[in-house]
Amino acid sequence: MTCAVRARGLSFGYAPGDDVLDGLDFTVAHGERVAVLGPNGAGKTTLMLHLNGLLRGSGQLEVAGLPVRDDTLAALRARVGLVFQDPDDQLFMTTVADDVAFGPRNLGLPDHAIADRTRAALAAVRMEAAAGRAPHQLSMGERRRVAIAGVLAMEPELLVLDEPSANLDPRARRELLDLLEALDRTLLVVTHDLPFATELCERAVILSSGRVAADGPCRELLADAELLARHDLELPAGFDPARVTRRPRPLAVN
């Protein structure tokens, strides 16, 4: 059986002798929702950039059933959707519709298929009405949703989100959570927002110094105050992961 992500001994450093990922072993099954947690500098974003070949380390890495190699990059980028932390980095086209169509167009799809995918992706994030607007005219929450639509339009098997709840007000955060909960995709969520991770993900992985320091059910890991403290993580005062009720998953997960 293929996994959504299978990393064995994955190592990468931006400078020689300074490995951000240090022999990482990590597996995600299809349909799982996994929160990737850890302090700054733990290698979370670096791992994310490896997942569709934007960075290439040593060791073995297989994502969405494909080994990460030069000849698989195009297919890999169609199967793995990355949503970056700052939507302004991702929304570079002049209108929302053009931006959402950017990925499908790079896949070489015909115009009618691109239009269909654009419409469907915008509908999935409830942003159809914004199709003709410029990204700078949207709120931060709306931009985040459009950024997700831009990735959904590529119909990826695996969706990787980097700090999706950053800079969102409580209402936009709630809307984003509702949206992500309704997606039938394998999700990998890189975040510092532990309540967000608890509500969305069944499983959590704590990265520390480029290795997996802990891996288990999200609520159990986050209930371990000592473990969290060891990795510079902290729950908001009064937040009890055990009392979070997660809504049922969509039926069709991959």
Add this chain to the structure above:
Amino acid sequence: MTAGALDAAGIAGDPASPVHRLDARAKLLGLAGLTLIAATSPAAAWPLLACCAALLAAVARAARVPAGLLWRRARVVLPLVLLAAASLPFLRHGGARYALGPLTASEAGLEAFGTAAAKAAIGTLSALLLAATTSVPAALDGLRRLHAPPLLIAIAGVTWRYAFVLAGEIGRMRCALAARGHRPRHLLQAAATGKLATALFLRAHARAERVHVAMAARGWSGVPLAPGAAALRRTDVAFVAALAGAPLLIRVLLEVHP
């Protein structure tokens, strides 16, 4: 320049007007054609220039763009152009001469100035009407469909998109300076502004790298791809014919019967 100011320089008038709803290609071809015909006309071709001005006035009226707004926007560009032509009455010789204080203007010079001023006004008004009735994304899409180089269109689009982001960053940095009491009163105190410019450049550079990574993540291979072009409608063709055809006809008539 703030993001609000950038937005304020865009669409004006009634967005549902027939002119606003025209294909961007028709507006680009019509207004550029009219400007080109006017700009290349011989000196004192007043019937032609009057026809162009009347057509532009009709477009402004149909688009319900207020004259006051066009004047406010023209004030940014027009004085600079007119300043460049201001010396013409005094440098050109020919015809009657008129004493204006210590200077003497010639009839030929005044005619040349009048022609230059009229051409500048027509060119400026054409550009302003295009900006008031066509969004930047639509204008860029129109240019692309008219087979302008795709890479240039992509660069122009990204530049426009990130002008708003940079304007926002400038606004926040200026706020941060003011919040810490920065009120430059003489040149030496402007050093902070220079540092702001440096920081802005570095941030823009870092953002450009992140944007490129985000593009690559969605399969960007370095070649801009775009949808095919739809055919122009009859109203679009009629607009181009009226805006470029009528001045062209007068121009030809003036050439035949000077």
